[in-house]
Structures are given as structure tokens and as C-alpha cells.
Amino acid sequence: MASIKANDILIEYDAFGEPTGRPLLLIMGLGAQMTRWRGELCELLAAQGHYVIRFDNRDVGLSQKFGAAGMPDMVKIFAQATAGEPVSAAYSLSDMANDAAALLTALDIQAAHICGASLGGMIAQVMALEHGSRVKSMTSIMSTTGDPSLPKATPEAMAALMSPAGNSLEEVLDRAVKNAAVIGGPGFPAPDAEIRALAQSDYERSFYPEGVARQMAAVAATGNRRPRLEQLVMPTLVIHGQNDPLIPVSGGMDTQAAIQDAVLKVFEGMGHNLPQPLWGGIVEAISTHTLAHD
Numbered sequence: 001m002a003s004i005k006a007n008d009i010l011i012e013y014d015a016f017g018e019p020t021g022r023p024l025l026l027i028m029g030l031g032a033q034m035t036r037w038r039g040e041l042c043e044l045l046a047a048q049g050h051y052v053i054r055f056d057n058r059d060v061g062l063s064q065k066f067g068a069a070g071m072p073d074m075v076k077i078f079a080q081a082t083a084g085e086p087v088s089a090a091y092s093l094s095d096m097a098n099d100a101a102a103l104l105t106a107l108d109i110q111a112a113h114i115c116g117a118s119l120g121g122m123i124a125q126v127m128a129l130e131h132g133s134r135v136k137s138m139t140s141i142m143s144t145t146g147d148p149s150l151p152k153a154t155p156e157a158m159a160a161l162m163s164p165a166g167n168s169l170e171e172v173l174d175r176a177v178k179n180a181a182v183i184g185g186p187g188f189p190a191p192d193a194e195i196r197a198l199a200q201s202d203y204e205r206s207f208y209p210e211g212v213a214r215q216m217a218a219v220a221a222t223g224n225r226r227p228r229l230e231q232l233v234m235p236t237l238v239i240h241g242q243n244d245p246l247i248p249v250s251g252g253m254d255t256q257a258a259i260q261d262a263v264l265k266v267f268e269g270m271g272h273n274l275p276q277p278l279w280g281g282i283v284e285a286i287s288t289h290t291l292a293h294d
Contacts, residue, residue, distance in 0.1 A: 001013070001014040001062070002014065003062065003063075004103070004106045004107070005106065006099060006102035006103045006105065006106040007095075007098050007099045007101075007102035007103075009058060009063070009064040009099065010063060010064045011055055011056065011058070011063045011064070011099060011103055011106075012034070012055060012056040012061055012062035012063045013034070013053060013054065013055035013056070013103060013107075014034070014053075014054060014055075015051060015052060015053045015054075016039075016042040016043055016045070016046040016050075016051075016052040016054075017045075017046030017047075017049075017050055017051045017052050018046075018051060019051050020051070021046065021049050021050050021051035022049055022050050022051065022113060022136075022290050022291070022294050023050070023051045023053065023104075023109050023111070023112035023113065023136075024045060024050040024051065024052050024053065024112060024113045024114075024115060024286075024290060025053050025055075025100060025103070025104065025112045025113070025114045025115070026042070026052065026053065026054040026055075026115050026116075026117075026120075027055075027057070027100060027114065027115065027116035027117070027120035027121075027123050027124050027127075028054070028056075028057060028060075028116075028117060028118075028119075028120045029116075029117045029118030029119040029120045029121075029142075030118060030119040030161075030212060030215055030216065030219075031060055031209070031211060031212035031215060032060065032117075032118075032119075032120075033056055033060055033061035033062075033202055033205060033206060034054040034055050034056045034061055035054075035061075035201065035202070035205065036198075036202075037054045037117075038274075038276075040276075040279075041274070041279050041282075041283070042054060044279060044280075044283045045283055045286065045287070048283060048286075048287035048291075049287070049291070050113075050287070050290065053103070053107065053109075053112070055100075055103055056206075057096055057099070057119075057120075057123070057215070058091070058095075058096060058099055058211075059208070059211030059214050059215055060206070060208060060211050060212075060215070061205065061206045061208075062205070062206055065208060065211060066090050066091065066211070066214055067210065069090035069091075069214060070090075071210055071213055071214075072088075072089060072090065072213050072214055072216075072217040074213060074216065074217070076088075077089065077216075077217050077220050077221075078220065080220075081220040081221075081223065086221075087217065087220045087221040087223075088217075088221075089214070089217035089218050089220065089221035090214045090217065090218075091214070091218055091221075092218050092221045092222050093122055093123055093126045093218050093219065093221075093222040094126055094130060094222070095218070096123045096126075096215075096218060097123050097124075097126040097127040097130055097131065098130075098131075100114070100123060100124075100127050100131075101127060101131040101134050104134055110134070111133065111134050111135060111136050112134065112135070112136060113135075113136045113137045113138075113139070113289075113290040113293070113294070114127055114128070114135055114137075114138050114139070115138075115139040115141065115286060116138075116139070116140060116141065116143065117141040117142055117143070117274065118141070118142050118143055118246075118247065118272065119143075119215060119219065120141075120143070121140035121141055121142065121143025121144075121255075122143055122144070122146070122219060122222070122225070124138050124139070124140055124143075125138070125140060125143070125145075125225055125229060125232075125255075126222065126225065128232060128234045128236075129225070129228050129229070129232055132232075132234065135234060136235075136290070136293055136294060137234065137235040137236070137237070137289055137290055137293040137294075138234050138235070138236045138237070139236070139237040139238075139239065139285075139286050139289060140236065140237070140238050140239070140252075140255050141238075141239040141240070141274075141282075142239070142240055142241060142244055142246075142247055142251075142252070142272055142273075143247060143251065143252070143255065144247050144251025144252070144254060144255060145224070145225050145226040145229055145251065145254050145255050145258050146219075146222065146223060146224045146225045146226065147224055147226045147254055148224060150248070150250050150251055150254055151248045151250050151251075152248075153245060153246045153247065153248070154245040154246075156182050156245065157182055157183055157245040157246040157272070158246075159182075160178070160179040160182040160183055160246075161179075161183075161246065163175060163178075163179070165207075165209035165212075169200065169203055172199055172200075172203050172207070173196045173199050173200060173203075175199075176195050176196065176198070176199035177192050177195050177196060177199075180195045180273070182245065183245060183246050183271055183272045183273065184271040184272070184273045184275070185241050185242075185243040185244070185269050185270045185271030185272075185273065185275065186243055186269060186271070187243065187268060187269015187270065187275075188269055188270065188273075188275035188276075188277050188278065190273075190275065190276075226254065226258050229255070229258040229259050230258050230259075232258075232259050232260070233260055234259065235261075235289070235292070235293040236255075236256075236259045236261075236262035236263070237262070237263050237265065237285060237286065237289040238252050238255045238256045238259075238262055238263065238264045238265070239252070239264075239265050239266075239267070239282060239285060239286075240252030240253070240264070240265075240266050240267070240270075241266070241267055241269070241270030241271050241272065241273075242266050242267065242268045242269065242270065243268075243269060243270060243271050244270070244271050244272045245271060245272065246271075246272040247272060249266060252264060252266070263289070265285050267281065267282075
């Protein structure tokens with residue numbers, strides 16, 4: 001792993017595979033560190049001819065934090081967004097997409113295939129819209145268009161997302177197990193020991209829950225992307241879990257419907273996660289997509 005300056009901030013990243021391979025930029029979701037693109041998954045993608053780059057988004061992991069901006073007033077922000085008023089946020093999804101594009105520049109990569117999960121899918125969409133010449137193809141995983149008319153998260157999933165991060169390692173680990181049971185799909189439950197080990201690795205690498213609130217504010221500030229996505233011409237693969245309670249599968253279906261010629265692949269039993277038993281199918285879908293549009 002290494003740190004590099006891009007878009008005037010420090011971004012932590014690492015890479016897998018040969019630099020001569022098809023460049024594939026992986027963008028993680030809300031509050032999630034780049035290590036949630038598991039190393040084994042990155043190696044599988046690299047084995048399919050990709051040069052895989054993963055990175056910490058701003059305000060998470062080892063990339064630059066924006067603590068000077070303070071904690072956003074989420075009640076006020078949600079009220080502004082609901083009323084269709086401008087939302088005050090430290091940064092927007094455009095800023096986060098600019099980070100990703102600038103990272104490619106810093107790495108001397110003219111264009112890459114981009115793949116984002118959840119919030120990362122939203123960032124990928126904005127990157128495709130605003131930096132189209134830098135994007136060879138897009139894969140949007142368990143994400144959505146931001147259309148406010150779409151079905152919402154289940155109350156249980158939203159409660160899990162908004163639950164306190166915890167004040168100790170044990171509280172963080174307990175929360176991770178509880179949330180995985182709610183947000184993960186019924187088809188591929190992960191052992192509690194595995195969930196706790198991943199959460200402890202995250203905690204020891206960087207525990208920074210306040211960045212999550214500012215990233216949430218960025219989503220609210222960006223609003224509905226669907227009208228813009230309807231104008232997007234970009235080879236697009238949409239991947240979603242049939243049993244996603246946080247961003248329902250209708251969000252993936254709407255993404256596919258909005259973007260011309262987009263392809264949708266739905267995995268039964270998958271929730272709002274990337275379960276290891278499905279890595280083979282996910283890697284195959286992404287690799288087929290990038291190879292066809294390289």
C-alpha cells in the first residue's frame with residue numbers, strides 16, 4: 001500500500017496484477033475501507049488479466065480526513081434533501097469522483113474500467129458522467145440512481161446503518177455481527193468469527209466513524225442522478241443481490257433501465273455484501289464485461 005497526492009489530497013491505494021493488464025479501478029462504499037475489496041478477490045480479478053487498483057475514499061481508511069469541516073447536521077440535511085433544497089455538505093459525489101479520476105492521472109493511467117459497490121457505485125456513475133473520457137466501462141454493484149421514488153431500505157436495514165459505531169473494539173465487533181445478520185443476504189451467511197476478524201482488521205487499520213456522516217451528506221448533496229444517467233452512453237454492467245435490504249434490487253433494476261444498453265445480473269440469495277461463494281460469478285461477469293469493452 002502507498003499514499004499519493006491526487007486532487008490536492010492524499011489518497012491511500014494499492015494494486016494487484018501486471019501494470020500492462022486491463023486497468024480496473026475499484027471504488028468502495030459508505031465508510032468502507034479499500035480492504036473490503038478483499039485481497040483474495042482482487043487476486044482473482046488480476047488473474048483474469050486486470051491491473052486492479054483499490055483505494056480509500058476521502059474521509060475513510062488511510063486517505064485524507066476532513067475533520068476540520070465538522071460533523072454535518074444530518075437531520076437538517078435530510079430535511080433539505082426531502083424539500084428539494086440545496087444541501088450543505090463538506091463535499092459532493094463529484095468531489096469524490098474527481099478524487100478517483102485524479103488518482104488515475106497520478107498513476108499515469110489515461111482510462112480505466114471502473115467498478116463501484118454501493119456508495120462506490122454512485123461515485124462510479126458520477127465519474128462516468130463527468131469524466132467519461134477516463135472510463136472504458138462501468139460496473140455498478142448494489143447501487144442505485146438516487147431516484148427518490150424508488151423503494152427504500154427496510155426499517156431494520158436503515159436502523160443497522162444508523163446505529164452507533166461503538167466506543168470500544170468489542171462494541172464495534174458486536175455491531176458488525178448484528179449488522180451483517182440484517183444487511184447480508186439469507187443465501188450466504190458468513191460465520192460470526194469471520195465477520196469479527198474483518199471488523200477488527202478495519203478497526204485496527206483506521207476507526208473513523210465521523211467520516212461516514214460526511215459521506216452520507218455527500219450523497220444527499222448530489223441528489224437524483226437518474227435524469228443524467230438517461231443521457232449516459234457507457235458500457236455498463238449492473239450487479240445486484242436479489243435479497244438486498246439496504247438498497248433493494250429495484251435500485252439496480254432502475255440503474256439498468258436508465259443507462260442505454262446496460263446489462264443487469266442479479267444474484268439470488270445475495271444481500272448488501274459481496275459473499276465469498278459468489279466471487280467466482282462476480283469475477284466472471286466483470287471480466288467478460290471489461291474484456292468486451294477494452
